[in-house]
Amino acid sequence: MTKRSQPSPPDLSQYPRPNLAVDLVLLTVRDDALQVMMMERPAEPFAGRLVLPGGFVHPEEALQETARRVLRCKTGLDDIMVEQLFSFSAPGRDPRGWVVSVAYFALVPAAVLLGAMDPGQKLRLVTIEADAERSNDAGLERHVRLLHDGDPVEPGFDHLAIISAAVARLRAKLDWSLVAFGLLREEFTLFDLQRVHEVVLGRPLLKSPFRKKMLERAFPGGRRLVPTGRFDRSGRHRPAELYRLEPGLVPHSFESTLP
Amino acid sequence: MTKRSQPSPPDLSQYPRPNLAVDLVLLTVRDDALQVMMMERPAEPFAGRLVLPGGFVHPEEALQETARRVLRCKTGLDDIMVEQLFSFSAPGRDPRGWVVSVAYFALVPAAVLLGAMDPGQKLRLVTIEADAERSNDAGLERHVRLLHDGDPVEPGFDHLAIISAAVARLRAKLDWSLVAFGLLREEFTLFDLQRVHEVVLGRPLLKSPFRKKMLERAFPGGRRLVPTGRFDRSGRHRPAELYRLEPGLVPHSFESTLP
DNA sequence: GCAATAGTGTCTTTCAGACACTATATC
């Protein structure tokens, strides 16, 4: 980066600069569906359309901090895993001019998100319908539909592509990372965990192999699922034991390990 | 992206803008080692140190085009797969000021690269020594060393982290994508393919299961390995049959499917 | 007892790893 062919003084002002923004794909699992937080856009372009929350990067601010700032501004939440997704730069993607946007995604349990969304901000939870599992991102035909209260949603800008990328990333990381736990509260039943997997992958899973695998495997950092001895008695049937993930320090995001 | 809270005219000039650059991690496999193309930096900062080739993004130019332009400028190569890797934004990463850099990686067969590197540009092929396989990027302790002619290399800027990210991505994609073929010429023996896998993963593989898997599996796009009927007779032993990847249209990069 | 979900056991199939064997070129 940041070099030119002929020796010259450290002066960068000669180069044209784009506006740089961050868009946040905040995902949750609610009502057995994958949902994304969007907001009604207050101004042109795309006034009134649903878009992802976002903001411009401040000088000397790391992109991850921008993402966290946007998250905090809309929901008040902090200490949520955010992860860089992709940078979008197609000419014309913003009618106002040259804007490059770095997409981040974040995961929040629905119960937490519902209590945190700022009511003054016209925020909406939009259901994502995605075709059944396609493990790879390359060659991914993006068949993602958005529904709000049953009505199809046409988001502004290129935000449908951004959401597609987030779903692809989420699926790709589901079975080797801790992303599933970002969508669950501290304690959960094994069936809660299974429903999260099913909703993200878009297909049903068999109970017995799923349980066995989850109880036997080690997650990143050597962490395992441990029973708490407490039970969920909310159903009218045999109570389900609550589990939690063994404590451990595991970086939430790729970026967090960088200088 | 690209929004603010209060309705206002489409004017973006009020927001401070960073310099935006692209850095290219051009990888190849040569002498049974993974190598990256770097160049001696001609000016301060980091004058004389080895850095990745890069350049600033032009207005209304997609980032991928910038990456291709950098590649073309240094090697004359075109029609090479380039893929977006990660955006680096840590404050202070460039002493000259606020520079955000989007890293791309590209793969070229060594025979092609050696014939294409511009001799006027002080380009170097640097060997990457990476710890044995770590499949995940999260939690990745980056143990990557660079060697040029046997001497350790300390790259300028944060380019060691960028190279680490490229190696991690390459490893992660090795067994479900077509990246391995980006490092091979059109026709190759199965052992050539195996050596590429071994060098990328940093560990030896068994011949028989490797061959069986490669010959039976379908690669993205349903493409398979097909024998050509031609043989490599360069060794002093039984000739090895040359194979190639069944033709097919598969997007080389995530970004290529976006608007 | 009945309905409903929690949770377990087991069989089968698939696949990766390991290794032994045969084949065919150069010298």
Added chain:
DNA sequence: GATATAGTGTCTGAAAGACACTATTGC
């Protein structure tokens, strides 16, 4: 014929899928 690599066959053990079974609650 010696040697070096190409290429194949087969055993084994681990893991995934499918399904049947038992357990425990509310009503």
